[in-house]
Amino acid sequence: MHWSHARATGPPPTRAIAVYKFCKAVLLVIVALGALQLSHPEVAARAQRWVEAFAASSDRRALQHVLAWVTGLSPQRLDLVAIGALLYTVLFTVEGVGLWLAKRWAAYLTVLATALFVPVEMFALARHVSAPRAAALVVNVAVVVYLVHHLRTGDPHTERHG
Numbered sequence: 076m077h078w079s080h081a082r083a084t085g086p087p088p089t090r091a092i093a094v095y096k097f098c099k100a101v102l103l104v105i106v107a108l109g110a111l112q113l114s115h116p117e118v119a120a121r122a123q124r125w126v127e128a129f130a131a132s133s134d135r136r137a138l139q140h141v142l143a144w145v146t147g148l149s150p151q152r153l154d155l156v157a158i159g160a161l162l163y164t165v166l167f168t169v170e171g172v173g174l175w176l177a178k179r180w181a182a183y184l185t186v187l188a189t190a191l192f193v194p195v196e197m198f199a200l201a202r203h204v205s206a207p208r209a210a211a212l213v214v215n216v217a218v219v220v221y222l223v224h225h226l227r228t229g230d231p232h233t234e235r236h237g
Contacts, residue, residue, distance in 0.1 A: 085177035089225065092185065092218050096171035103160040103167065110157035182222045190219045 085093075166188060173181020196212045 085174060086225075088221055089174050089177065089182070092222070093171040093174035095214065095218070096167040096174065096185070100164045100167040100171065103164040107157040107160035107164065110153040110160065179226070182226050186219055186222045186226070189215050189222075193219070 170181055170185045170188065174185060193212070193215055196208065196215060200208045200212055
């Protein structure tokens with residue numbers, strides 16, 4: 076399908092999950108830029124110029140918080156943080172595009188990827204209870220439950236062969 080002709084074909088909840096995945100991807104790009112800024116300032120400066128048009132003032136505040144969090148890490152660890160964030164960015168972007176276009180494989184991928192991290196989120200929440208962590212856990216469990224139901228009922232909005 077040509078990008079100029081791509082349109083949302085899934086039901087609104089599936090499109091909302093896609094937007095959620097896109098937002099997570101944007102946040103992870105910010106994390107990667109923050110890690111690169113600390114370990115390779117010249118690389119980060121180029122990357123930051125590339126995405127500057129997309130960064131809102133709230134994104135910059137988030138980047139400042141991320142930078143403060145990672146300042147204690149070695150350059151090698153910062154590189155790992157950046158690589159991990161970029162890999163997750165790719166995953167979330169693929170999930171988001173697939174869900175937006177109502178691809179059945181994207182629903183399966185999202186269920187698998189999201190469900191695998193629910194125990195990790197539960198452990199993190201048990202170690203330090205916070206509203207954002209609790210909200211993230213609730214949203215991710217709801218995403219898994221909705222998509223499993225959506226896949227089991229064979230929603231006609233979901234493309235079976237794509």
